[in-house]
Amino acid sequence: xxxxxEQKLKITNSxxxxxxxxxPINEGHIGMYVCxxxxxxxxxxxxxxxxxxxxMIFRYLRHLGYKVRFVRNITDAGHLVDDADEGEDKIAKKAxxxxxxxxxxxxxxxxxxHKILEQFNFLPPSIEPTATGHIxxxxxxxxxxxxxxxxxxxxxxxxxxxxxxxxxxxYGKLSGRKLEDMITxxxxxxxxxxxxxxxxxxxxxxxxxxxxxxxxxPWGDGFPGWHLECTAMSTKYLGDTFDIHGGGMDLxxxxxxxxxxxxxxxxxxxxxxxxxxANMLTLNGKKMAKSTGNNILPGEIFSGENPILSKPxxxxxxxxxxxxxxxxxxxxxxxxxxxxxxxxYHRLMDAFDNLxxxxxxxxxxxxxxxxxxxxxDAMNDDFNxxxxxxxxxxxxxxxxxxxEGSESITLADKELLQQSMNSFIFDVLGLEGKSAxxxxxxxxxxxxxLLIELRNEARSNKDFNTSDKIRDQLSxxxxxxxxxxxxxxxxxx
RNA sequence: GGCAUCGUGGCCGAGUGGCUAGGCACAGCUCUGCAAAAGCUUGUACAGCGGUUCGAAUCCGCUCGAUGCCUCCA
Numbered sequence: 001x002x003x004x005x006e007q008k009l010k011i012t013n014s015x016x017x018x019x020x021x022x023x024p025i026n027e028g029h030i031g032m033y034v035c036x037x038x039x040x041x042x043x044x045x046x047x048x049x050x051x052x053x054x055x056m057i058f059r060y061l062r063h064l065g066y067k068v069r070f071v072r073n074i075t076d077a078g079h080l081v082d083d084a085d086e087g088e089d090k091i092a093k094k095a096x097x098x099x100x101x102x103x104x105x106x107x108x109x110x111x112x113x114h115k116i117l118e119q120f121n122f123l124p125p126s127i128e129p130t131a132t133g134h135i136x137x138x139x140x141x142x143x144x145x146x147x148x149x150x151x152x153x154x155x156x157x158x159x160x161x162x163x164x165x166x167x168x169x170x171y172g173k174l175s176g177r178k179l180e181d182m183i184t185x186x187x188x189x190x191x192x193x194x195x196x197x198x199x200x201x202x203x204x205x206x207x208x209x210x211x212x213x214x215x216x217x218p219w220g221d222g223f224p225g226w227h228l229e230c231t232a233m234s235t236k237y238l239g240d241t242f243d244i245h246g247g248g249m250d251l252x253x254x255x256x257x258x259x260x261x262x263x264x265x266x267x268x269x270x271x272x273x274x275x276x277x278a279n280m281l282t283l284n285g286k287k288m289a290k291s292t293g294n295n296i297l298p299g300e301i302f303s304g305e306n307p308i309l310s311k312p313x314x315x316x317x318x319x320x321x322x323x324x325x326x327x328x329x330x331x332x333x334x335x336x337x338x339x340x341x342x343x344x345y346h347r348l349m350d351a352f353d354n355l356x357x358x359x360x361x362x363x364x365x366x367x368x369x370x371x372x373x374x375x376x377d378a379m380n381d382d383f384n385x386x387x388x389x390x391x392x393x394x395x396x397x398x399x400x401x402x403x404e405g406s407e408s409i410t411l412a413d414k415e416l417l418q419q420s421m422n423s424f425i426f427d428v429l430g431l432e433g434k435s436a437x438x439x440x441x442x443x444x445x446x447x448x449x450l451l452i453e454l455r456n457e458a459r460s461n462k463d464f465n466t467s468d469k470i471r472d473q474l475s476x477x478x479x480x481x482x483x484x485x486x487x488x489x490x491x492x493x
Numbered sequence: 494g495g496c497a498u499c500g501u502g503g504c505c506g507a508g509u510g511g512c513u514a515g516g517c518a519c520a521g522c523u524c525u526g527c528a529a530a531a532g533c534u535u536g537u538a539c540a541g542c543g544g545u546u547c548g549a550a551u552c553c554g555c556u557c558g559a560u561g562c563c564u565c566c567a
Contacts, residue, residue, distance in 0.1 A: 037567070050567035090565070172496095175562075181495060182563075226565080248567030253496090255566090279498090280561070289566055324516070325506060330499075330560070337505045340517035347516085350530085378507095386507045390515035400531055404524095464526060475529080482530040489530090 002028065004064040009380045012328060014252065014275040015174055019382055022274065024243045030061055030068045031242035033234040033272075035251055036128070038075040039109035040090040043116050044295035045318075045333065046281040046288030050248040052319065052430075053278040053327035053383075055122045057246070060379055060428050071237050072125040073230065074113075076106040077132045077213050077223055089223070092212055102213050106132075116298045119315045121432045127237050131229035135215045138224045138232045141266050142203045142217075150265035154194040156206030156220040160261065162199040169264050171199075174275060175253035201258055203228055227258035235263060235271060245272040249279050250287075281322075282332045283308075296333065313338050316432045320345040323385040323429050344393075345431070350491055351396040352421055357486075358402050360414050365407040366398040372420045379428065388424060395421060404485055444492075448479060452488045455481070 009022040024030045034054045037047055051072070061068050077091065095102040131138075142158055145151040150165045151158050162171055166179050182199055202225035207214035214221045234242065240263070247256060256275065263271035280287045288295040296306055304312030321341035325331040371391065378387035395417060401407040409417070425431050451470050458466035471481050478493045 035567075038565085043567090047567045053567095175496075177496060177563080249498090249561065250566055253562055254564095278567070280567080282560080285559075287561070287566090291566060321505090328498095329506080332505080334505080336517085340505060342517095344516045384507075386516095387514070390507070393515055397532085404531065406532070459526075462526075468527080471529080480529070483525070483528090484531070485524090491530090 002065040004028070004066055007064055007376050007380050009064070010382055011274055011276065012382050013273075014277045015272070020274070024066070025241065025273065028065070028067060030066045030244065031238035032058065032061070032068055032070045032244040032246065033230070033238055033242065034070070034072045034125075034245075035230055035247035035255070036073040036075060037109075037113055038090060039106050039113060040094045041109060041290055042297055042299075043109075043113050044288055044290060044297055045301065046283075046295060047248075048116065048120060048298055049281040049322050049331065050278040051117065051122065052120060052322055054246045054276075055117075055120075055430060056323065056327070056385060056428065057244075057276070057383055058123060058125075059430055060383060063423060063428050069127070069238065070125040071127045071129065071234060073233050074106075074110055074128060074130045075226075075229060076103075076110070076130050077229075089211070089213055095212070106130075119298070119302065120319055121315065121430050123430070129233045129237065131224065131233075132213075134229060134232045134236065135224065137236055138228045139204075139217055141228060141232055141262065144266040145203065145262065148265055151203055152196065153219055156222060157194055157202060158204040158219060158225075159195050159200045160203055160225075160258070160265070161196065162201070162261070163197055165261055165265055169261065171261055172257060174257050174260060177253065177257075201225060201227060201254065203262070227255055227262060230255070231259050231262040231266075231271070234259075240267055240269045241271055241273065243272075244274045244276060246276040246278065249277045252277055278327045279330050282330055285332060301338075308335055310335050310339070313342060317342045317345050319429070320348075320389075320431055323431075324389055326382075326384060326386055328382070346491070346493065348389075348392060348396055348425070349431075351399045352425060353491075354403055354489070355399050355414070355418050355421065358399065358409060358414055360411040361408040362410065364409045364413040366395075366402075366409060366413065366417075368409075368413040368417045368420075371395060372416065375420065375424055385429065388429070392421065392424060448474070448490050452481065452490070456488070 010019050011022050012018070013020050032054075034051070036051075037043055054072075058068060058070050077089070089102075091102045091105050094105045098105065142151065145160065146153070146158065149161075151160050153159075162179065165171055171179055172182070179199065183197070204217060204219060204222050204224060206220060206222045211223070213223055215223060234245065245256070245259075260271060263269065282288065283294055283296055286292075286294050296308070298315070298318070300306040301309065301313050301318055302315060304310075317338065321333075321338055322331065324341060324344075371394065375388055375391045378384045378391060381387070398407060398409075399417075402409050451474065455467045455470040458464070458470070474481060474490075480491050480493065482489050482491065
């Protein structure tokens with residue numbers, strides 16, 4: 001279904017700072033690149049939020065009927081711990097600390113990354129390329145940039161010449177910086193540098209003898225600079241100019257700015273039509289970051305093993321919590337906020353479960369068609385998931401009213417509601433259904449049903465000791481009985 | 494210091510120049526054997542100070558505060 005023909009999508013383009021009507025280069029097809037993780041430690045929740053925002057965007061674009069080629073890389077080389085001239089490769093450092101091979105580090109944390117994303121119910125990207133798998137492509141780009149005169153070689157390293165570049169191109173257009181300001185405001189570098197000026201950045205770094213991760217190049221053994229891989233991999237799989245490039249806010253400068261410069265220097269073309277930036281997840285009001293230790297691991301949320309948490313939270317609850325905020329807003333994580341989201345999540349899911357059993361009639365008190373378009377309008381407005389969720393709760397209210405008998409719905413409306421709620425909750429927001437361990441269990445269903453019958457018998461005999469014992473003990477086990485007009489149902493938390 | 498973003502009711506969090514966002518919590522009511530669930534009702538929120546306007550929380554200016562980037566970071 002080519003929904004995109006009727007649903008007009010607008011997205012906030014960081015390049016222009018405006019909300020723009022989205023138009024892909026080739027109708028019906030979208031190329032999207034997102035900067036992936038550097039796999040030198042466990043993914044923390046802040047990383048997950050960015051990837052989750054783009055997972056939701058990927059899901060919605062697909063839902064609209066676009067054929068999306070979604071590329072998200074794994075950075076397994078080239079990022080330095082410190083200043084580009086002095087630092088140690090993060091992965092090499094971790095390898096040294098843990099006394100293992102660099103590629104063991106990469107393997108370990110790539111596996112962790114995939115495991116966590118799977119628990120969060122992520123869709124896999126179309127292509128997940130690695131930096132070390134694209135050294136040749138990176139070397140080719142360096143040669144091209146050297147050819148065009150926008151880079152220079154010093155002592156086996158190659159640097160991008162920002163000053164030269166900005167004579168013909170606009171360096172800083174993404175992050176709103178001016179080169180003159182940057183020159184006057186540059187901090188003093190403690191290390192002596194091969195660079196002609198501090199704004200220049202490395203395309204290729206010479207490897208010192210002790211450096212393990214190294215590749216041969218025309219300038220001697222070395223490793224690629226940290227902005228280059230994304231230019232190489234995005235253009236290789238998506239073309240010289242593609243539709244969407246995403247990443248965390250913190251990558252806007254210098255990483256994405258340098259990506260633009262590299263691409264423009266090598267072929268003169270602006271690489272990306274729409275730049276999207278996901279905002280930070282904060283903890284205690286401060287950005288989560290691996291380097292500062294102010295972070296929380298997904299595993300700690302799932303298990304509840306963290307001092308700020310009063311209990312464990314399911315991955316779907318965390319996902320729901322994140323979807324309740326717009327991807328361009330800063331979101332602060334707290335126990336209270338998660339608790340509130342958990343309740344809301346269950347209310348939404350319970351209502352969806354009840355939807356199938358609703359009795360239909362000849363008329364509807366709920367204009368489902370209009371409601372559905374409101375949901376689309378929310379998503380079309382720069383993927384406004386919080387507004388979408390507000391609309392979903394409007395549907396929840398109607399479902400409950402219909403269940404109570406205060407409102408009615410036609411069969412056609414019920415089916416439409418069921419189908420669109422399913423699309424928005426599961427396909428677009430990516431919220432998993434109830435935990436499989438009990439939903440799949442027919443036996444549990446039967447056992448609880450039996451207890452419900454026993455309780456009802458006890459109640460009709462006014463044996464409230466027995467009936468309350470059943471209800472309270474089930475509740476203690478996490479099974480809630482809910483008495484309604486149509487009988488008793490239950491939910492498991 | 495420079496660039497940028499933000500400051501919404503008890504908490505989280507949308508949004509718009511004039512029309513109830515939503516979730517959670519709280520209170521009252523309905524239902525119930527009592528509860529829970531569900532429903533109904535109630536909140537005179539938009540950092541402060543000025544300005545533009547018939548009208549601004551929404552536009553402009555200033556002040557204060559917070560955060561991000563400027564060095565690796567989703």
